[in-house]
Amino acid sequence: MRRARVVVAHRAPDRPPIQVARGETVMLGERDGDWPQFVWTTALDVNAAEGHGGWVPAALFDNPSGLAIALSDYDTRELDAATDEILTLHHELAQWWWAQNVLGVQGWIPARSLELLDDTTDDDPSDPTS
Structure with missing residues (x-):
């Protein structure tokens, strides 16, 4: 499995993540200024809080804006990670x-925050189980 070292710490935004299910209808809004491939996505589920939304890759929808149908499942959960952490x-x-940290917590982290490690790199070459 591929591993990476965190070179720039990442903190998840202070809002609850949303999950979009394949076939679900959502409302697409503005594109992200830093990540233009992401669109603000608002859940239309009657159980969701008013305006509850998150950033989702626009390629996962059948429309570039307005009402759209999700073409696959997506979870907006981001992973908090400290500099030098191995994921x-x-x-x-x-x-x-x-990505997943050593505690088993999973979420998204930007590629630009990571240094990819060789698939065969071991943290401790003297440990035969690593």
Whole structure:
């Protein structure tokens, strides 16, 4: 499995993450200034709080704006990570990695915050289990 070292600390935004399910209808708003491939996505579920939304890659919808249908599942949860922390990387999407820390906590972290390590790099070469 691929690993990376955090070179720039990352903190998740102070808002609850949203989950978008394949086939779900959502409202798409503005594009992110720093990450133009992301669009502000508001859940239309009657159980969701008014205006509850998050940034989702626009490529995951059937429309570029307005009402759209999700083409796949997506979770906006981001991962808090400190500089020099080693993370396990699962998959990349729109220049972000779905990563896991040593405690098993998972979430998105920007690729620009990471230094990719060689797949065969061991933290402790004397440890035969690493």
